[in-house]
Amino acid sequence: MIVVLKHNPNQDQFDGLVSWLQDKNITVHTSLGHGNTVLGLVGDTSKLDTDLIAALDIVESVKRVQEPYKNANRKFHPEDTVIKVGNTQIGGGTLTIMAGPCSVESEDQVVAIAKAVKASGATMLRGGAFKPRTSPYAFQGLGATGLEYLKVARQETGLPIVTELMDLSQLPLFDDVDVIQIGARNMQNFDLLKAVGHQDKPVMIKRGMSATYEEWLMSAEYVMAGGNQNVILCERGIRTFEHYTRNTLDLAAIPVMKKLTHLPIIIDPSHATGKNWLVDPLAMGAVATGADGLQIEVHNDPAHALCDGPQSLKPETFDTLARKLLTLHNSLQTLED
C-alpha cells in the first residue's frame, strides 16, 4: 500500500501514523522529495482500512497495490475453476449454453422450449420463476410453481436448471435447483450473497449495471468467504450513455476476468442488448473472445412472451445459432492447439 502525504506534514501526526503502522507489523519505507512525501507500506496490508488512513489530516491519497479479494484471486489460485453441474460442467474448455425463456409461463411452454434447446445443443435450461420487474404492475413470475415446472422440464430433458433467487427468504425453495442465479440488481445485496455463500449449490453472479470489475469480484468474494467456492460470473451489459441498445455489452470483461480470477465467465447477449437480432453476432463475438459459455433467451412465441419478448429468439433461430457457436468453438480450439 502506498500513502502519499500532503506538503509539510505535521511531524507529530507523521510519527503517530508510522508508529501505529509498526504496531501492526507493517514496515514503512519513506521517500522524501521536492514535492510530496511518499510512504511504501510493506507487510500484510490486507487488514488495513484505506478509508481510515485516507481520512488523516496529513494524507493526500492512498493506493492499494494488492487486490482486496483473495479467494477469487487468480494470483493465489492459478488453476481454472471447473464447476460440475448435473452431467455437464462449466469452465475447463467446455462451451456452456444456457437457454430458455425469460419467464416460466406454463409447464407446457417450458417443457417444449427445453426439448427444443436441448436438441439444438444447449447444455443447461434457464428460466425465471421469481422475476425482478421495474414496475409493481408487471408480471412478477410464477414463483414456487414456476420452479416446479422447471424441474419437470429437467426430468424430461436431463438439462440442469439455472434460475434466479431474489430474496434469501426464498432459499428453501431452491434446494433442488442446479445453479442459483443472483441478478444484476442484487449483485450488492450483501445479505443475499452471504446466504448463498453458506450453502453449497453453484452460484452465478450477474454483473451489476454499473459495477466495476473489482466490485463484481468482491461480490464473488462475499460468497466464497462464506465457504462456497462454486461461483460463476455472468456479464450482461453495463449502463452507458448509449441507449439504442438496452445496455452496452462489455466483452473485454472476458479476458480481464480470465486474468484476475480463476472463475468461469458466461455472457448474456439477450439482456445486454434487448434486441433479438443482436444476439447472434454478439454470441459469436463472445465465443471468439474466450467466454466459457452463453446465456440466451429462447421463447416459442416471443411476440406473446409475458416478459422481455423483444430479446428472445425463436427455437429455429436459436437452432441455427447454437450450431454455429459449437462449430466456432471447435475451430477456435484447433487454432489454439
Place this chain on the structure above:
Amino acid sequence: MIVVLKHNPNQDQFDGLVSWLQDKNITVHTSLGHGNTVLGLVGDTSKLDTDLIAALDIVESVKRVQEPYKNANRKFHPEDTVIKVGNTQIGGGTLTIMAGPCSVESEDQVVAIAKAVKASGATMLRGGAFKPRTSPYAFQGLGATGLEYLKVARQETGLPIVTELMDLSQLPLFDDVDVIQIGARNMQNFDLLKAVGHQDKPVMIKRGMSATYEEWLMSAEYVMAGGNQNVILCERGIRTFEHYTRNTLDLAAIPVMKKLTHLPIIIDPSHATGKNWLVDPLAMGAVATGADGLQIEVHNDPAHALCDGPQSLKPETFDTLARKLLTLHNSLQTLED
C-alpha cells in the same frame, strides 16, 4: 401510447393488432404517410405491455406518452406530500437536516454526536446499524445493538432516527425506528420494497448508482402500491466516468422530482462526493436549488471512524455549515415571497 410500424406492414398482422387493441377498449388512430405508419392509441393504456407490442414483427418502436407511475405522479396528486416524523416534518417548506455518523460504533459515540448535531440545528439523527460494505472483510455494522444505541440517542435528544434496512428479515427490529432508509444498492430489491410498502413507517429511498429518474420513481411506486404513501426520495450521486469524486451529485434531480412527483427530496452530499471538503459547498447548492433537506455525515473523530471517515465532518465544521444552511433557507424563502 404511440406505435410506429415498419414499412409495408403485413395486413393480417396489422388487422390482428388493431382488433386486439379494440378488445381492450383502446381507440386506434392511424396516420399513413410516405414513410412509416403511426398508430395513436387512446384510452387506458396503462395496462398495455409496451414490450409485448414492441416484439411484434410489424412494429418498429413504441413510445409511452403517459408515465408508468401513478401514486407517485404529481399529475394525479398535485399537492406536496408532507411527512410527519416525531415532532418535525419532511417537506412542506421545512429544511430537514439529518446528521450523524455513517456507522453507529458505540452508545457514547452516537449520543455525543446526536447532542452536538441537535445543538447545531439538525432535525433528525442518522446512523447505520446494518452496513452495506463492498468487502466481506470490512466492518458490517453493530446490527440490532446499533439500533438500541440509536434509540438511546433519540431519548437523550428528542431527534427522530433514520437508519438503513438491508434485508426484509430484519424488519421486525425496525419497529421503533422513525424513518426506514433503503440504500442505493437495494433500490431495486423489489421484495424489500414490497415489504416496506406493507408497513406504515416512512421510507426514504436512495437513488441507485445508475438509476434513471423513472426507475427511481418506479421504486417509490412499489412502496406506494403496497399502501404506504409516506415515501421520501434521496439523491446521493450517480456513477459517471468522473472518478475524482466518488460519484457525481445530480442536483437537477431536485427540480425534476418537484415536477414529476409530489414526494419530498433529500440530498446526501457526503456519500455523493466521498470528500468532506465538498460537503459544505454542495449542501449550500442543494438548498438553493430547492431541496427539502440534507443528509450529512458527522463524526467526532473522522480519522478513526470505522466506516467512510473521509467524507464525515467534525461537529464544529458541521455547526458552521448548519447555521449557514438555515440562514440561506430563510433568505430564499424571503426571496420567493
Place this chain on the structure above:
Amino acid sequence: MIVVLKHNPNQDQFDGLVSWLQDKNITVHTSLGHGNTVLGLVGDTSKLDTDLIAALDIVESVKRVQEPYKNANRKFHPEDTVIKVGNTQIGGGTLTIMAGPCSVESEDQVVAIAKAVKASGATMLRGGAFKPRTSPYAFQGLGATGLEYLKVARQETGLPIVTELMDLSQLPLFDDVDVIQIGARNMQNFDLLKAVGHQDKPVMIKRGMSATYEEWLMSAEYVMAGGNQNVILCERGIRTFEHYTRNTLDLAAIPVMKKLTHLPIIIDPSHATGKNWLVDPLAMGAVATGADGLQIEVHNDPAHALCDGPQSLKPETFDTLARKLLTLHNSLQTLED
C-alpha cells in the same frame, strides 16, 4: 414525426401550429384522448426543426420517426459500400487489417514495422504523424516529416497508408495519403468534417468517446453531404465508469452499424483497451461479430515507443494474431455459406 401536446392546449396556438405545418405541405393527423393529444405529421418532415416545435408552449414532446441521416442511411442505400484503396478494398467481405505504430518516429522504424506487418498479412499501414496528445508537454508527432516517412514505407511495401488529420490547415499535406483518419476527439469538429467532405480521399471517422450511434452517423453525414461518399467508421471504445480498461469497447456497434448504414466498420482494440494483452481476444471477438477490419498498433520496441507503448503489440505477437484472424475470418465465411 409525432408531436405530443400538453393537457388542454390553447386552441389558438393549436390552430396556429396546424396551419403552419400545412403551409409546409405536412398532413396532420390528430388523436384526441383522455390524456394527451397526439399529432402524427405525415409528409417530408426532414426539414422540420424538432427543437423549434418542442419549444412551443403547448407541446410536451416531439419524436422523430425517421432517422435524420440520409446519405449514410441503409434504408435508402441497401447495398454495402465497398471502398477501393490502392490495390485492396475496405468492406465487401474483405478483412482489412490496418497495422503500424501509434506514432511515426523515424524512417527506419516505420519501414521496418511496415515490412513486418505486411509479411504477417496486414493490408494497410497505420501511423500517426500529427498526434492529438492530452498534454501540451507530450510528444506531438513528427508532422509533415512523418508523412514523408509513411510514404517511403508505402513505396517499400505497397501498403496503402491511413493517418490522422488534426486540422483543416494541414489538408494540403494529405494529398498523397490513401485514407484520412478523423480522430475521436475531432468527431464533432464540424469544419474539419466539411473540409474532408469537399475532397475525394476516403475518410475514416473514429467514434467520439461519448458519441451515440446517431451522432456518429451524423458526422459521416457531414462528410457525405459535402459530396464524399467514401466514409469508413471506426469504433475505438467509449467512455464509461469502468476505468480498468482505458475505454469500453462496444462490439454491438458492428451489427448496429450494419443495420443502420451501408458503410464499412473497423474496430480498434488497441486504443479501446490501452493494454496490449487485451488486443488478441478482442480482435478475435470483433471478427466473429462481423467487423470489416481491424486497426492494431504494432511497434518493434513497445517499451520505448514515444506514444502509447502499453497498447502496442510486438511484431512477433502481431504475426501470431494476424494469422489467427485470417483463419477465423475464412472459417466464418464457410459457416455463413
Place this chain on the structure above:
Amino acid sequence: MIVVLKHNPNQDQFDGLVSWLQDKNITVHTSLGHGNTVLGLVGDTSKLDTDLIAALDIVESVKRVQEPYKNANRKFHPEDTVIKVGNTQIGGGTLTIMAGPCSVESEDQVVAIAKAVKASGATMLRGGAFKPRTSPYAFQGLGATGLEYLKVARQETGLPIVTELMDLSQLPLFDDVDVIQIGARNMQNFDLLKAVGHQDKPVMIKRGMSATYEEWLMSAEYVMAGGNQNVILCERGIRTFEHYTRNTLDLAAIPVMKKLTHLPIIIDPSHATGKNWLVDPLAMGAVATGADGLQIEVHNDPAHALCDGPQSLKPETFDTLARKLLTLHNSLQTLED
C-alpha cells in the same frame, strides 16, 4: 511518481530501469515486501513519460503523485486569477452573468436582447455566430455577419461579448471580440487550443461532454503553455446514462476547480439541461455552490429561435432570475464575512 513492479522482476531490467532513472537525476527509493516491489521516484518527474514506464515488462502500474498541469495549478499559483473584460471582470468575487441568444439571428434581435439583459443585470453578452450543429442540414450560424451584429449590440449597451470560435482559420475575425469561447466538442481540438494560446484575448473553455477534471485542466494548460494566462473554465453538463435532461450538470466541479486551479469557473445551466424550466433552480444552486458566474440563454421568442429554443428563457423570466441571483450572491457574501 510511484512505480509498482510485478512479482519477481527480472534483475537486469530492474537495474536498467534504475540506472536510466538516475541518469535523469531521479532518486529511486525501493520498498521490497512480501508482495510487490514499489519504487518511489523523487526529483523532477514532470518530464517522465508514465506510458513509457508502464510499458516495461517488469512494471505493473505507475501512479503520478503530482498533477501534470503547472500553469493552471493552484499549488504554484495560490492567488485567484481575475480577468478584466471591458469595464467588468471575471473572478475575484464578482458574479458574472453572460446572457444572450444561442444563435445571433439578426441585428434587431441581438440588440433587443442585449438591452433587455443589461437592464436585468447581465454583465456580458453571449451569442453564437459560428454554430456547432450535430446535423449538416441544421442552421450553421450567420458567421462573420453575426459577429458584426454582436459588436453593434456591444456598442449599444456597453456589454462585452463572448462568442464561440470553431476553427483556427476564423481567428482573424475574432480580433475585436472580448472573450473567445471554445466549445465542448472542441475542448480537445489541440491545434485550436494552441492557436488561442498564442494570442492575448481571454479564452473560455467549455468542459467536454466526457472530459475528466484533469483533461479539462490539461486543455487550459495547452492555452497557458502558449503564453495566454487568461483562461476561464465553463461547466456545461457531462454525458451520463440519464437522458431526461440533455446532460447532467456537475456542480461539484465548482469547489473541485477552486481547489485544483486558480482559474475562474462559470456554469451554463441552459445547455446542461436543455430545458428552460431547470435554468432557474440550477442557476441558484450554482451561485450558492460558489460559481464565479453563469452563462444563460435568453431569447425574445424562444418558440421561434433558430437553435436551442427549448432551453432559452424569455427576457421577463430572465429578469426575475437575474435579480434573485444577485440578491443571493450578496447575501452569501454577508454570510461568509
